[in-house]
Amino acid sequence: MADFDKISINKTYYNVKDASARQQITQLQEAIENIDVSTLKTVFDVTEYGADSTGAAYSDNAVSRIMSENASGIIFFPAGIYKFQNPITVEKPFKFVGVYEYGNYAKENAYGSKLRFATNGFVVKIGGCQICNLAIFWGDNSSGASDTYIGVDIQNAVSAENVSINLFFQNLYIQDFRFGINSEAQTVFMSTFINIWVNGGDTAYRFRTTGNCTSLTFISCWGTWQTNVTWNLNRVYYSTLISCGSDNSQFGYAIDNCLKVSMIACGVESVTGSTVPAARFDHSSVCKIELFGSSITSATAFIQLIQCGGMQLDIYCNDNIATSVLDDSGGAGRNSMLGYCRGTVTVSGTTFTPDAYVRPLTTAQTS
Numbered sequence: 001m002a003d004f005d006k007i008s009i010n011k012t013y014y015n016v017k018d019a020s021a022r023q024q025i026t027q028l029q030e031a032i033e034n035i036d037v038s039t040l041k042t043v044f045d046v047t048e049y050g051a052d053s054t055g056a057a058y059s060d061n062a063v064s065r066i067m068s069e070n071a072s073g074i075i076f077f078p079a080g081i082y083k084f085q086n087p088i089t090v091e092k093p094f095k096f097v098g099v100y101e102y103g104n105y106a107k108e109n110a111y112g113s114k115l116r117f118a119t120n121g122f123v124v125k126i127g128g129c130q131i132c133n134l135a136i137f138w139g140d141n142s143s144g145a146s147d148t149y150i151g152v153d154i155q156n157a158v159s160a161e162n163v164s165i166n167l168f169f170q171n172l173y174i175q176d177f178r179f180g181i182n183s184e185a186q187t188v189f190m191s192t193f194i195n196i197w198v199n200g201g202d203t204a205y206r207f208r209t210t211g212n213c214t215s216l217t218f219i220s221c222w223g224t225w226q227t228n229v230t231w232n233l234n235r236v237y238y239s240t241l242i243s244c245g246s247d248n249s250q251f252g253y254a255i256d257n258c259l260k261v262s263m264i265a266c267g268v269e270s271v272t273g274s275t276v277p278a279a280r281f282d283h284s285s286v287c288k289i290e291l292f293g294s295s296i297t298s299a300t301a302f303i304q305l306i307q308c309g310g311m312q313l314d315i316y317c318n319d320n321i322a323t324s325v326l327d328d329s330g331g332a333g334r335n336s337m338l339g340y341c342r343g344t345v346t347v348s349g350t351t352f353t354p355d356a357y358v359r360p361l362t363t364a365q366t367s
Contacts, residue, residue: 042072042073042074043073043074043076044066044070044073044074044075044076045076045078046059046062046063046066046075046076046077046078046082047062047078047080049061049062049063049065049066050062050065051063051077051082052082052083053077053078053079053080053081053082054080054081055080055081055082055083055114055116056083057083058083058084058085059082059083059084060084060085060086063075063084063088066094067090067091067092067094070092071092072092072093072094073094073095074094074095074096074097075094075095075096075097076097076098077096077097077098077099077113077115077134078098078099078113079098079099079111079112079113080113080114081114081116082113082114082115082116083116083118084115084116084117084118084121085118085119086118086119087117087119087120087121087122087123087153088121088122088123089122089123089125090122090123090124090125090126090129091125091126092126093126093127093128093129094129095129095130095131095132096122096129096130096131096132096134097130097132097133097134098112098113098115098132098133098134098135099111099112099113099133100112100113100132100133100134100171112133112135113133113134113135114134114135114137115134115135115136115137116137116138116139117136117137117138117139117149118139119149120149120150120151120153120177121136121138121149121150121151121152121153121174121177122136122151122152122153123153123155124152124153124154124155124164124167125155125156126164127164127165127166127167128165128166128167129167129168130167130168130169130170131152131168131169131170131172132168132169132170132171132172133170133171133172134171134172134173135172135173135174135175136151136152136172136173136174136175136177137175137176138151138175138176138177139176147178147202148178149177149178150177150178150179150180150182151174151177151179151180151181151182151198151201152169152172152174152180152181152182153179153182153183154167154181154182154183154185154188155183155184155185156185156186164183164185164187164188164189164191165188165189165190165191166190166191167188167191167192168191168192169181169192169193169194169196170192170193170194170195170196171194171195171196172195172196172197173196173197173199174196174197174198174199174204175198175199175200175201176199176200176201177200177201178201178202178203179201179202179203179204179206180196180198180201180203180204180205180206180223181193181196181198181204181205181206182203182206182207183206183207183208183209183213184208184209184210185209185210185211186209186210186211187209187211187212187213187214188207188209188213188214188216189213189214189215189216190214190215191215191216191217192216192217192219193205193216193217193218193219193221194218194219194220194221195219195220195221196218196220196221196222197221197222197223197224198221198222198223198224198226198230199223199224199225200224200225200226201226201227202226202227202228203226203228203229203230203232204222204223204224204226204230204231204246204249205218205221205223205230205231205232205233206232207232207233207234207236208232208233208234208235209234209235211235212235212236212237213233213235213236213237213239214236214237214238214239215238215239216236216239216240217239217240217242218239218240218241218242218244219242219243219244220242220243220244221241221244222244222245222246222247223245223246223247223249224246224247224248224249225247225248225249226246226249226250227249227250228249228250229246229249229250229251229252229253229254230245230246230247230249230251230252230253230268231244231246231252231253231254231255232254232256233253233254233255233256233258233261234256234257234258235256235257235258236255236258236261237258237259237260237261238259238260238261239258239260239261239262240261240262240263240264241261241262241263241264241266242264242265242266243264243265243266244263244266244267245266245267245268245269246267246268246269246271247268247269247270248269248270248272249271249272250271250272250273250276251268251271251273251276251277251278251279251280251299252268252271252278252279253268253278253279253280253281254280254282255279255280255281255282255284255287256280256281256282256283256284257282257283257284258281258284258285258287259284259285259286259287260285260286260287261284261287261288262287262288263287263288263289263290263291264288264290265290265292266290266291266292267291267292267293267294268291268292268293268294268296269293269294269295269296270294270295270296271295271296271298271299272298273298273299274298274299274300275300276299276300277299277300277301277302277303277304278293278296278299278301278302278303279291279293279302279303279304280303280304280306281303281304281305281306281308281311282306282307282308283306283307283308284308284311285308285309285310285311286309286310286311287308287310287311287312288311288312289303289311289312289313289314289315290314290315291303291313291314291315291316292315292316292317293315293316293317294317296317301326302315302317302326303315303326305326311337312337313326313337
């Protein structure tokens with residue numbers, strides 16, 4: 001055995017006869033032993049970097065340090081309260097994850113990960129960002145709603161194309177910001193929003209891009225107590241809202257200049273405005289609307305159409321509205337169809353009886 005040397009890799013011994021092979025294995029072993037394992041870390045607990053989970057001190061430095069020292073990874077917030085003096089600006093593909101207790105987030109002593117911001121919350125400037133399982137508040141419980149700041153602000157991505165793609169937000173509670181989730185970026189597409197509750201503020205979901213938003217999916221997203229509107233979508237194309245809703249807001253939906261937006265099993269309840277409809281579609285085309293309404297007797301109409309075309313409507317209103325369930329005074333456009341409808345409907349001066357079934361809105365408009 002004198003011709004053999006023993007080489008140890010991970011405490012396993014191999015008999016290697018060839019000298020050059022022994023040298024290569026030795027070099028490999030040294031390289032493995034010299035790896036800084038800290039560089040392989042992908043989950044970063046903010047409390048290990050100095051974040052205060054009691055809310056007594058600001059946690060800005062902890063999150064900033066993680067993002068400055070690493071290219072990507074998961075930033076984890078254990079259950080607790082974290083205060084931030086400034087927004088969390090995301091310019092690298094990090095994921096932000098907490099511990100989620102949806103039903104009791106509004107309670108200060110509830111279990112879960114709660115982030116409180118003195119200004120904006122998250123400012124997202126990169127595609128691929130994920131924000132999950134967090135409660136995001138503006139101010140403290142006595143502050144009321146902000147008239148300035150934004151919970152999650154999607155801005156132009158830090159790329160030549162200014163494109164935000166593959167955003168994923170899930171299990172969020174957002175409270176008291178002027179806008180809950182906002183985007184005025186040039187382009188946002190292929191992004192998903194699931195199980196989000198925005199409470200208070202001016203507008204819950206505001207997507208009014210300078211370019212367009214394409215292939216967005218909202219599932220079980222809700223807004224309550226907005227002083228303006230829960231859903232404000234402009235230039236949104238080929239997108240879907242599934243089981244989404246609005247409750248106790250000035251009005252539910254403002255869908256403007258949109259194309260091929262589908263609303264499936266959505267609803268609006270307890271509209272507080274008396275000079276607006278529960279849902280307005282303005283210069284939007286080829287949209288499929290399945291909408292339920294309840295406690296909206298103060299609204300001017302359940303649904304208002306303004307210069308729309310190719311609309312397919314299946315609507316169920318649980319109230320007798322003084323004017324009409326469907327107001328087409330602004331012109332529904334050609335080829336729009338009214339499917340199942342409960343309630344008296346006035347369309348361009350023609351009244352349909354309750355429980356009407358599929359038919360053109362008017363003969364003239366289908367020509």
